[in-house]
Amino acid sequence: MKTMGLSRLVLVNPKCFPDPQAVARAADADDILAQALVCGSLDEALAGAIHVYALSARHRNLGPSALPARAAATEIVAHAGEAEVALLFGNETAGLSNAEVQRCQRTVFIPANPDYSSLNLASAVQLLCYELRLAAFDGQPPVVTRAVAFASPLAPHQDVERFYQHLERVMVSSGFLDPQRPRRLLAKLRRLFGRAELEGDEINILRGLLDAVERKLARQGAITERAENSGPK
Amino acid sequence: MKTMGLSRLVLVNPKCFPDPQAVARAADADDILAQALVCGSLDEALAGAIHVYALSARHRNLGPSALPARAAATEIVAHAGEAEVALLFGNETAGLSNAEVQRCQRTVFIPANPDYSSLNLASAVQLLCYELRLAAFDGQPPVVTRAVAFASPLAPHQDVERFYQHLERVMVSSGFLDPQRPRRLLAKLRRLFGRAELEGDEINILRGLLDAVERKLARQGAITERAENSGPK
Numbered sequence: 001m002k003t004m005g006l007s008r009l010v011l012v013n014p015k016c017f018p019d020p021q022a023v024a025r026a027a028d029a030d031d032i033l034a035q036a037l038v039c040g041s042l043d044e045a046l047a048g049a050i051h052v053y054a055l056s057a058r059h060r061n062l063g064p065s066a067l068p069a070r071a072a073a074t075e076i077v078a079h080a081g082e083a084e085v086a087l088l089f090g091n092e093t094a095g096l097s098n099a100e101v102q103r104c105q106r107t108v109f110i111p112a113n114p115d116y117s118s119l120n121l122a123s124a125v126q127l128l129c130y131e132l133r134l135a136a137f138d139g140q141p142p143v144v145t146r147a148v149a150f151a152s153p154l155a156p157h158q159d160v161e162r163f164y165q166h167l168e169r170v171m172v173s174s175g176f177l178d179p180q181r182p183r184r185l186l187a188k189l190r191r192l193f194g195r196a197e198l199e200g201d202e203i204n205i206l207r208g209l210l211d212a213v214e215r216k217l218a219r220q221g222a223i224t225e226r227a228e229n230s231g232p233k
Numbered sequence: 234m235k236t237m238g239l240s241r242l243v244l245v246n247p248k249c250f251p252d253p254q255a256v257a258r259a260a261d262a263d264d265i266l267a268q269a270l271v272c273g274s275l276d277e278a279l280a281g282a283i284h285v286y287a288l289s290a291r292h293r294n295l296g297p298s299a300l301p302a303r304a305a306a307t308e309i310v311a312h313a314g315e316a317e318v319a320l321l322f323g324n325e326t327a328g329l330s331n332a333e334v335q336r337c338q339r340t341v342f343i344p345a346n347p348d349y350s351s352l353n354l355a356s357a358v359q360l361l362c363y364e365l366r367l368a369a370f371d372g373q374p375p376v377v378t379r380a381v382a383f384a385s386p387l388a389p390h391q392d393v394e395r396f397y398q399h400l401e402r403v404m405v406s407s408g409f410l411d412p413q414r415p416r417r418l419l420a421k422l423r424r425l426f427g428r429a430e431l432e433g434d435e436i437n438i439l440r441g442l443l444d445a446v447e448r449k450l451a452r453q454g455a456i457t458e459r460a461e462n463s464g465p466k
Binding site for chain 1: 235236237238261262303343344345346349350351352353355356359360363366367370371403404407408409418421422425426428429430431432434435438439441442444445446448449450453
Protein backbone atom coordinates (compact mmCIF):
# COMPACT_ATOMS: atom_id res chain seq x y z
CA MET A 1 0.00 0.00 0.00
CA LYS A 2 2.60 2.47 1.07
CA THR A 3 4.73 1.92 -2.03
CA MET A 4 1.77 3.20 -4.03
CA GLY A 5 0.94 6.07 -1.72
CA LEU A 6 -2.10 4.58 0.04
CA SER A 7 -2.38 4.74 3.80
CA ARG A 8 -5.80 3.86 5.20
CA LEU A 9 -5.89 0.23 6.30
CA VAL A 10 -8.92 -1.26 8.04
CA LEU A 11 -8.76 -4.75 9.52
CA VAL A 12 -11.84 -6.82 10.27
CA ASN A 13 -11.42 -9.24 13.15
CA PRO A 14 -7.69 -9.85 12.76
CA LYS A 15 -6.50 -13.06 14.36
CA CYS A 16 -3.72 -11.18 16.13
CA PHE A 17 -3.24 -7.42 16.36
CA PRO A 18 -0.84 -5.83 16.91
CA ASP A 19 1.23 -8.72 15.59
CA PRO A 20 5.02 -8.53 16.10
CA GLN A 21 5.57 -10.62 12.97
CA ALA A 22 3.44 -8.26 10.88
CA VAL A 23 5.33 -5.27 12.26
CA ALA A 24 8.66 -6.90 11.44
CA ARG A 25 7.59 -7.71 7.90
CA ALA A 26 6.19 -4.24 7.34
CA ALA A 27 9.72 -2.82 7.55
CA ASP A 28 9.46 0.94 7.06
CA ALA A 29 5.75 0.73 6.34
CA ASP A 30 4.96 -0.06 9.98
CA ASP A 31 3.33 3.38 10.25
CA ILE A 32 0.47 1.99 8.13
CA LEU A 33 -0.01 -0.85 10.60
CA ALA A 34 0.22 1.49 13.58
CA GLN A 35 -2.56 3.67 12.14
CA ALA A 36 -4.74 0.73 11.07
CA LEU A 37 -8.33 0.79 12.24
CA VAL A 38 -9.53 -2.48 13.75
CA CYS A 39 -13.23 -3.34 13.42
CA GLY A 40 -15.33 -6.15 14.80
CA SER A 41 -17.46 -6.61 11.70
CA LEU A 42 -17.45 -5.94 8.00
CA ASP A 43 -20.40 -3.59 8.31
CA GLU A 44 -18.55 -1.54 10.87
CA ALA A 45 -15.52 -1.39 8.58
CA LEU A 46 -17.59 -0.26 5.63
CA ALA A 47 -19.61 2.33 7.53
CA GLY A 48 -19.41 5.61 5.62
CA ALA A 49 -18.17 4.05 2.39
CA ILE A 50 -20.18 5.01 -0.68
CA HIS A 51 -18.57 2.72 -3.22
CA VAL A 52 -17.32 -0.70 -2.23
CA TYR A 53 -15.25 -2.87 -4.55
CA ALA A 54 -14.51 -6.48 -3.66
CA LEU A 55 -11.50 -8.19 -5.07
CA SER A 56 -12.32 -11.71 -6.11
CA ALA A 57 -10.77 -14.18 -8.50
CA ARG A 58 -13.82 -16.41 -8.34
CA HIS A 59 -16.81 -15.87 -10.52
CA ARG A 60 -19.99 -15.34 -8.50
CA ASN A 61 -23.27 -16.27 -10.04
CA LEU A 62 -25.08 -13.91 -7.77
CA GLY A 63 -22.38 -11.31 -7.39
CA PRO A 64 -22.26 -7.73 -8.53
CA SER A 65 -20.84 -6.93 -11.94
CA ALA A 66 -17.17 -7.67 -12.34
CA LEU A 67 -14.49 -5.33 -13.69
CA PRO A 68 -10.86 -5.99 -14.53
CA ALA A 69 -8.42 -4.22 -12.23
CA ARG A 70 -7.41 -1.51 -14.68
CA ALA A 71 -10.95 -0.44 -15.51
CA ALA A 72 -11.89 -0.64 -11.85
CA ALA A 73 -8.99 1.60 -10.91
CA THR A 74 -10.11 4.29 -13.34
CA GLU A 75 -13.61 4.15 -11.92
CA ILE A 76 -12.42 4.15 -8.33
CA VAL A 77 -10.17 7.15 -8.83
CA ALA A 78 -13.04 9.01 -10.49
CA HIS A 79 -15.30 8.25 -7.50
CA ALA A 80 -12.64 9.01 -4.92
CA GLY A 81 -12.69 12.69 -5.75
CA GLU A 82 -16.17 13.03 -4.33
CA ALA A 83 -16.99 10.08 -2.12
CA GLU A 84 -15.54 7.46 0.20
CA VAL A 85 -14.41 4.36 -1.66
CA ALA A 86 -13.45 1.08 -0.03
CA LEU A 87 -11.61 -1.89 -1.48
CA LEU A 88 -12.40 -5.17 0.18
CA PHE A 89 -9.99 -8.10 0.21
CA GLY A 90 -10.59 -11.53 1.72
CA ASN A 91 -7.99 -13.28 3.81
CA GLU A 92 -5.26 -15.42 2.32
CA THR A 93 -6.87 -18.79 2.84
CA ALA A 94 -10.63 -18.34 2.47
CA GLY A 95 -11.07 -15.23 0.34
CA LEU A 96 -14.47 -13.56 0.51
CA SER A 97 -17.76 -15.32 1.10
CA ASN A 98 -20.71 -14.76 -1.20
CA ALA A 99 -22.41 -12.79 1.56
CA GLU A 100 -19.43 -10.49 1.88
CA VAL A 101 -19.16 -9.96 -1.86
CA GLN A 102 -22.82 -9.12 -2.04
CA ARG A 103 -22.19 -6.14 0.26
CA CYS A 104 -20.25 -4.54 -2.54
CA GLN A 105 -21.31 -2.73 -5.70
CA ARG A 106 -18.70 -4.34 -7.86
CA THR A 107 -16.21 -7.13 -7.92
CA VAL A 108 -12.76 -6.59 -9.30
CA PHE A 109 -10.74 -9.34 -10.89
CA ILE A 110 -7.14 -9.47 -11.97
CA PRO A 111 -6.78 -10.85 -15.49
CA ALA A 112 -4.67 -13.97 -15.00
CA ASN A 113 -3.72 -17.37 -16.34
CA PRO A 114 -7.05 -19.24 -16.39
CA ASP A 115 -5.27 -22.41 -15.30
CA TYR A 116 -3.74 -20.77 -12.24
CA SER A 117 -5.54 -17.58 -11.48
CA SER A 118 -5.34 -17.04 -7.74
CA LEU A 119 -2.74 -14.53 -6.63
CA ASN A 120 -1.42 -14.26 -3.12
CA LEU A 121 -3.29 -11.67 -1.09
CA ALA A 122 -0.20 -9.47 -0.87
CA SER A 123 0.31 -9.61 -4.64
CA ALA A 124 -3.31 -8.77 -5.32
CA VAL A 125 -3.21 -5.79 -2.96
CA GLN A 126 0.04 -4.59 -4.50
CA LEU A 127 -1.37 -4.85 -7.97
CA LEU A 128 -4.61 -3.02 -7.21
CA CYS A 129 -2.74 -0.24 -5.43
CA TYR A 130 -0.42 0.06 -8.42
CA GLU A 131 -3.35 0.39 -10.81
CA LEU A 132 -4.88 3.02 -8.54
CA ARG A 133 -1.66 5.01 -8.51
CA LEU A 134 -1.39 4.91 -12.27
CA ALA A 135 -5.05 5.82 -12.69
CA ALA A 136 -4.67 8.70 -10.24
CA PHE A 137 -1.73 10.18 -12.08
CA ASP A 138 -3.26 9.69 -15.50
CA GLY A 139 -3.49 13.44 -15.95
CA GLN A 140 0.28 13.50 -15.70
CA PRO A 141 1.40 10.47 -17.66
CA PRO A 142 4.54 8.86 -16.29
CA VAL A 143 7.76 10.13 -17.73
CA VAL A 144 8.97 7.70 -20.36
CA THR A 145 12.68 8.23 -20.03
CA ARG A 146 14.12 9.60 -16.85
CA ALA A 147 16.92 11.99 -17.47
CA VAL A 148 20.25 10.26 -16.97
CA ALA A 149 22.39 12.46 -14.76
CA PHE A 150 25.51 12.33 -16.90
CA ALA A 151 23.67 12.46 -20.21
CA SER A 152 24.94 15.36 -22.25
CA PRO A 153 23.13 17.28 -24.99
CA LEU A 154 22.96 15.65 -28.39
CA ALA A 155 25.89 16.52 -30.59
CA PRO A 156 25.24 19.00 -33.40
CA HIS A 157 25.41 17.75 -36.96
CA GLN A 158 28.87 19.12 -37.73
CA ASP A 159 30.42 17.35 -34.71
CA VAL A 160 28.83 14.07 -35.75
CA GLU A 161 30.18 14.51 -39.28
CA ARG A 162 33.67 15.24 -37.95
CA PHE A 163 33.46 12.06 -35.93
CA TYR A 164 32.57 10.06 -39.05
CA GLN A 165 35.52 11.58 -40.92
CA HIS A 166 37.82 10.73 -38.03
CA LEU A 167 36.46 7.20 -37.86
CA GLU A 168 36.98 6.74 -41.58
CA ARG A 169 40.58 7.96 -41.33
CA VAL A 170 41.34 5.37 -38.66
CA MET A 171 39.52 2.68 -40.59
CA VAL A 172 41.81 3.38 -43.52
CA SER A 173 45.06 3.85 -41.58
CA SER A 174 44.47 0.62 -39.67
CA GLY A 175 44.06 -1.21 -42.96
CA PHE A 176 40.46 -2.15 -42.18
CA LEU A 177 38.89 -0.05 -44.92
CA ASP A 178 40.18 -0.15 -48.47
CA PRO A 179 39.22 3.23 -49.99
CA GLN A 180 39.12 1.51 -53.38
CA ARG A 181 36.61 -1.02 -52.12
CA PRO A 182 34.70 0.70 -49.33
CA ARG A 183 31.74 -1.72 -49.44
CA ARG A 184 29.02 -0.29 -47.22
CA LEU A 185 30.98 -0.22 -44.01
CA LEU A 186 30.63 3.47 -43.37
CA ALA A 187 26.96 3.54 -44.28
CA LYS A 188 26.36 0.74 -41.80
CA LEU A 189 28.26 2.49 -39.04
CA ARG A 190 26.40 5.71 -39.79
CA ARG A 191 23.17 3.84 -39.41
CA LEU A 192 24.29 2.41 -36.05
CA PHE A 193 25.44 5.70 -34.56
CA GLY A 194 22.55 7.57 -36.12
CA ARG A 195 20.13 5.23 -34.39
CA ALA A 196 21.83 5.86 -31.06
CA GLU A 197 21.76 9.65 -31.51
CA LEU A 198 25.21 10.56 -30.26
CA GLU A 199 25.64 12.94 -27.38
CA GLY A 200 28.43 15.50 -27.24
CA ASP A 201 30.27 13.62 -24.49
CA GLU A 202 30.07 10.38 -26.40
CA ILE A 203 31.60 11.99 -29.45
CA ASN A 204 34.43 13.20 -27.22
CA ILE A 205 35.05 9.72 -25.87
CA LEU A 206 34.93 8.07 -29.29
CA ARG A 207 37.20 10.69 -30.84
CA GLY A 208 39.55 10.45 -27.85
CA LEU A 209 39.91 6.75 -28.56
CA LEU A 210 40.45 7.38 -32.28
CA ASP A 211 43.09 10.00 -31.41
CA ALA A 212 44.90 7.59 -29.12
CA VAL A 213 44.92 4.89 -31.81
CA GLU A 214 46.17 7.35 -34.42
CA ARG A 215 48.91 8.70 -32.18
CA LYS A 216 50.08 5.22 -31.32
CA LEU A 217 50.07 4.14 -34.95
CA ALA A 218 51.92 7.31 -35.99
CA ARG A 219 54.52 7.06 -33.22
CA GLN A 220 55.18 3.45 -33.94
CA GLY A 221 55.12 4.21 -37.66
CA ALA A 222 57.85 6.80 -37.15
CA ILE A 223 59.94 4.39 -35.11
CA THR A 224 59.33 1.73 -37.72
CA GLU A 225 60.47 4.07 -40.40
CA ARG A 226 63.55 4.93 -38.36
CA ALA A 227 64.20 1.25 -37.77
CA GLU A 228 63.80 0.46 -41.44
CA ASN A 229 66.06 3.35 -42.48
CA SER A 230 68.77 2.48 -39.97
CA GLY A 231 68.46 -1.26 -40.40
CA PRO A 232 70.44 -3.39 -42.83
CA LYS A 233 69.56 -2.78 -46.49
CA MET B 234 4.90 -15.86 -12.80
CA LYS B 235 2.55 -18.74 -13.28
CA THR B 236 -0.53 -16.68 -12.44
CA MET B 237 0.35 -14.54 -15.46
CA GLY B 238 1.20 -17.44 -17.75
CA LEU B 239 4.99 -17.16 -17.66
CA SER B 240 7.09 -20.26 -17.12
CA ARG B 241 10.79 -19.85 -17.85
CA LEU B 242 12.67 -19.14 -14.64
CA VAL B 243 16.46 -18.89 -14.57
CA LEU B 244 18.29 -18.62 -11.26
CA VAL B 245 21.82 -17.30 -10.96
CA ASN B 246 23.81 -18.76 -8.07
CA PRO B 247 20.85 -19.47 -5.78
CA LYS B 248 21.84 -19.81 -2.14
CA CYS B 249 19.91 -23.05 -1.91
CA PHE B 250 18.37 -25.05 -4.73
CA PRO B 251 16.23 -27.04 -4.69
CA ASP B 252 14.92 -25.44 -1.53
CA PRO B 253 12.14 -27.27 0.37
CA GLN B 254 10.81 -23.96 1.70
CA ALA B 255 10.61 -22.51 -1.79
CA VAL B 256 8.79 -25.61 -3.02
CA ALA B 257 6.33 -25.38 -0.14
CA ARG B 258 5.65 -21.71 -0.80
CA ALA B 259 5.26 -22.25 -4.52
CA ALA B 260 2.10 -24.28 -3.85
CA ASP B 261 0.76 -25.43 -7.22
CA ALA B 262 3.38 -23.43 -9.08
CA ASP B 263 6.13 -25.85 -8.04
CA ASP B 264 6.39 -26.98 -11.67
CA ILE B 265 8.01 -23.62 -12.43
CA LEU B 266 10.62 -24.28 -9.77
CA ALA B 267 11.17 -27.84 -10.94
CA GLN B 268 11.86 -26.61 -14.48
CA ALA B 269 14.03 -23.68 -13.38
CA LEU B 270 17.43 -23.43 -15.02
CA VAL B 271 20.29 -22.83 -12.59
CA CYS B 272 23.32 -20.91 -13.84
CA GLY B 273 26.66 -20.10 -12.30
CA SER B 274 26.94 -16.62 -13.72
CA LEU B 275 24.80 -13.83 -15.09
CA ASP B 276 26.43 -14.10 -18.50
CA GLU B 277 25.57 -17.78 -18.65
CA ALA B 278 21.98 -16.96 -17.73
CA LEU B 279 21.71 -14.29 -20.39
CA ALA B 280 23.42 -16.26 -23.17
CA GLY B 281 21.16 -16.14 -26.21
CA ALA B 282 19.07 -13.24 -24.97
CA ILE B 283 18.70 -10.41 -27.46
CA HIS B 284 16.88 -7.87 -25.31
CA VAL B 285 17.63 -7.67 -21.60
CA TYR B 286 15.56 -5.53 -19.24
CA ALA B 287 16.70 -4.94 -15.68
CA LEU B 288 14.19 -4.07 -13.03
CA SER B 289 15.57 -1.40 -10.76
CA ALA B 290 13.97 1.09 -8.42
CA ARG B 291 17.23 2.94 -7.98
CA HIS B 292 18.25 5.63 -10.37
CA ARG B 293 21.60 4.82 -12.03
CA ASN B 294 23.75 7.65 -13.20
CA LEU B 295 25.43 5.41 -15.70
CA GLY B 296 22.63 3.03 -16.43
CA PRO B 297 20.75 2.42 -19.64
CA SER B 298 17.59 4.36 -20.34
CA ALA B 299 14.69 3.70 -17.98
CA LEU B 300 11.09 2.87 -18.85
CA PRO B 301 8.05 2.59 -16.60
CA ALA B 302 6.70 -0.96 -16.31
CA ARG B 303 3.71 -0.45 -18.58
CA ALA B 304 5.65 1.03 -21.48
CA ALA B 305 8.36 -1.59 -20.99
CA ALA B 306 5.78 -4.38 -21.15
CA THR B 307 4.47 -3.12 -24.46
CA GLU B 308 7.97 -3.01 -25.86
CA ILE B 309 8.90 -6.42 -24.46
CA VAL B 310 5.81 -8.10 -25.90
CA ALA B 311 6.54 -6.53 -29.27
CA HIS B 312 10.12 -7.84 -29.15
CA ALA B 313 9.14 -11.26 -27.84
CA GLY B 314 7.47 -12.19 -31.10
CA GLU B 315 10.79 -12.31 -32.85
CA ALA B 316 13.62 -12.56 -30.33
CA GLU B 317 14.61 -13.85 -26.91
CA VAL B 318 13.84 -11.35 -24.17
CA ALA B 319 15.09 -11.61 -20.60
CA LEU B 320 13.91 -9.76 -17.52
CA LEU B 321 16.54 -9.43 -14.85
CA PHE B 322 15.68 -9.04 -11.17
CA GLY B 323 18.12 -8.61 -8.32
CA ASN B 324 17.74 -10.48 -5.07
CA GLU B 325 15.57 -9.23 -2.22
CA THR B 326 18.30 -7.64 -0.14
CA ALA B 327 20.90 -6.26 -2.52
CA GLY B 328 19.07 -5.70 -5.81
CA LEU B 329 21.25 -5.38 -8.88
CA SER B 330 24.76 -3.98 -9.00
CA ASN B 331 25.66 -1.26 -11.47
CA ALA B 332 27.79 -3.76 -13.40
CA GLU B 333 24.78 -6.07 -13.71
CA VAL B 334 22.48 -3.27 -14.83
CA GLN B 335 25.02 -2.22 -17.43
CA ARG B 336 24.66 -5.62 -19.08
CA CYS B 337 21.09 -4.68 -20.01
CA GLN B 338 19.71 -2.45 -22.73
CA ARG B 339 17.06 -0.90 -20.55
CA THR B 340 16.04 -0.52 -16.97
CA VAL B 341 12.42 -0.81 -15.94
CA PHE B 342 10.98 1.00 -12.97
CA ILE B 343 7.64 0.69 -11.25
CA PRO B 344 6.05 4.09 -10.74
CA ALA B 345 5.71 4.32 -6.96
CA ASN B 346 5.48 6.57 -3.96
CA PRO B 347 8.70 8.58 -4.14
CA ASP B 348 8.97 8.45 -0.34
CA TYR B 349 8.77 4.67 -0.24
CA SER B 350 9.44 3.26 -3.63
CA SER B 351 11.04 -0.12 -3.15
CA LEU B 352 8.68 -3.05 -3.63
CA ASN B 353 9.35 -6.54 -2.40
CA LEU B 354 10.95 -8.70 -5.06
CA ALA B 355 7.87 -10.93 -5.26
CA SER B 356 5.59 -7.91 -5.71
CA ALA B 357 7.80 -6.47 -8.40
CA VAL B 358 7.89 -9.75 -10.31
CA GLN B 359 4.12 -10.13 -9.97
CA LEU B 360 3.55 -6.65 -11.27
CA LEU B 361 5.84 -6.96 -14.25
CA CYS B 362 4.32 -10.31 -15.20
CA TYR B 363 0.86 -8.76 -14.93
CA GLU B 364 1.80 -5.90 -17.21
CA LEU B 365 3.26 -8.39 -19.68
CA ARG B 366 0.07 -10.41 -19.68
CA LEU B 367 -2.05 -7.34 -20.28
CA ALA B 368 0.28 -6.10 -22.98
CA ALA B 369 0.14 -9.50 -24.65
CA PHE B 370 -3.60 -10.00 -24.49
CA ASP B 371 -5.18 -6.56 -24.25
CA GLY B 372 -5.45 -5.44 -27.82
CA GLN B 373 -2.58 -5.26 -30.27
CA PRO B 374 0.66 -3.88 -28.92
CA PRO B 375 2.33 -1.41 -31.28
CA VAL B 376 4.92 -3.05 -33.48
CA VAL B 377 8.52 -2.01 -32.94
CA THR B 378 9.72 -1.04 -36.37
CA ARG B 379 13.23 -1.72 -37.47
CA ALA B 380 12.52 -1.75 -41.19
CA VAL B 381 15.84 -1.02 -42.84
CA ALA B 382 17.03 -2.77 -45.98
CA PHE B 383 20.32 -4.06 -44.62
CA ALA B 384 19.31 -4.56 -41.02
CA SER B 385 20.54 -7.84 -39.57
CA PRO B 386 19.22 -9.68 -36.50
CA LEU B 387 20.17 -8.20 -33.14
CA ALA B 388 23.29 -9.69 -31.61
CA PRO B 389 22.84 -12.06 -28.67
CA HIS B 390 24.09 -11.02 -25.24
CA GLN B 391 27.31 -13.03 -25.32
CA ASP B 392 28.42 -11.47 -28.62
CA VAL B 393 27.76 -8.00 -27.29
CA GLU B 394 29.78 -8.78 -24.17
CA ARG B 395 32.68 -10.09 -26.29
CA PHE B 396 32.60 -6.87 -28.28
CA TYR B 397 32.86 -4.83 -25.06
CA GLN B 398 35.84 -6.94 -23.95
CA HIS B 399 37.50 -6.43 -27.31
CA LEU B 400 36.82 -2.70 -27.23
CA GLU B 401 38.29 -2.45 -23.74
CA ARG B 402 41.43 -4.31 -24.84
CA VAL B 403 42.01 -1.83 -27.66
CA MET B 404 41.21 1.10 -25.41
CA VAL B 405 43.96 -0.10 -23.09
CA SER B 406 46.52 -1.10 -25.74
CA SER B 407 46.13 2.23 -27.52
CA GLY B 408 46.84 4.03 -24.28
CA PHE B 409 43.39 5.64 -24.19
CA LEU B 410 42.18 3.80 -21.12
CA ASP B 411 44.30 3.57 -18.00
CA PRO B 412 43.11 0.39 -16.22
CA GLN B 413 44.20 2.02 -12.95
CA ARG B 414 41.98 5.01 -13.62
CA PRO B 415 39.17 3.74 -15.83
CA ARG B 416 36.90 6.70 -15.03
CA ARG B 417 33.50 5.83 -16.46
CA LEU B 418 34.50 5.45 -20.06
CA LEU B 419 33.33 1.89 -20.49
CA ALA B 420 30.05 2.49 -18.74
CA LYS B 421 29.39 5.41 -21.02
CA LEU B 422 30.19 3.41 -24.14
CA ARG B 423 27.98 0.58 -22.86
CA ARG B 424 25.18 3.07 -22.50
CA LEU B 425 25.71 4.34 -26.05
CA PHE B 426 25.83 0.93 -27.71
CA GLY B 427 23.10 -0.43 -25.45
CA ARG B 428 20.83 2.35 -26.60
CA ALA B 429 21.54 1.52 -30.22
CA GLU B 430 20.92 -2.22 -29.70
CA LEU B 431 23.71 -3.70 -31.79
CA GLU B 432 22.97 -6.00 -34.69
CA GLY B 433 25.09 -9.02 -35.51
CA ASP B 434 26.54 -7.40 -38.63
CA GLU B 435 27.44 -4.26 -36.74
CA ILE B 436 29.32 -6.27 -34.14
CA ASN B 437 31.24 -7.91 -36.98
CA ILE B 438 32.18 -4.56 -38.48
CA LEU B 439 33.19 -3.03 -35.15
CA ARG B 440 35.23 -6.08 -34.17
CA GLY B 441 36.78 -6.19 -37.61
CA LEU B 442 38.01 -2.65 -37.09
CA LEU B 443 39.28 -3.46 -33.59
CA ASP B 444 41.08 -6.51 -35.01
CA ALA B 445 42.75 -4.42 -37.71
CA VAL B 446 43.89 -1.83 -35.15
CA GLU B 447 45.23 -4.55 -32.84
CA ARG B 448 47.08 -6.33 -35.63
CA LYS B 449 48.65 -3.10 -36.82
CA LEU B 450 49.68 -2.12 -33.30
CA ALA B 451 51.11 -5.58 -32.65
CA ARG B 452 53.02 -5.73 -35.94
CA GLN B 453 54.46 -2.29 -35.46
CA GLY B 454 55.10 -3.08 -31.80
CA ALA B 455 57.18 -6.07 -32.90
CA ILE B 456 59.12 -3.96 -35.39
CA THR B 457 59.58 -1.26 -32.76
CA GLU B 458 60.95 -3.82 -30.36
CA ARG B 459 63.31 -5.10 -33.00
CA ALA B 460 64.37 -1.55 -33.81
CA GLU B 461 64.92 -0.71 -30.17
CA ASN B 462 66.91 -3.89 -29.57
CA SER B 463 69.12 -3.33 -32.61
CA GLY B 464 69.41 0.44 -32.18
CA PRO B 465 72.21 2.25 -30.39
CA LYS B 466 72.21 1.95 -26.58
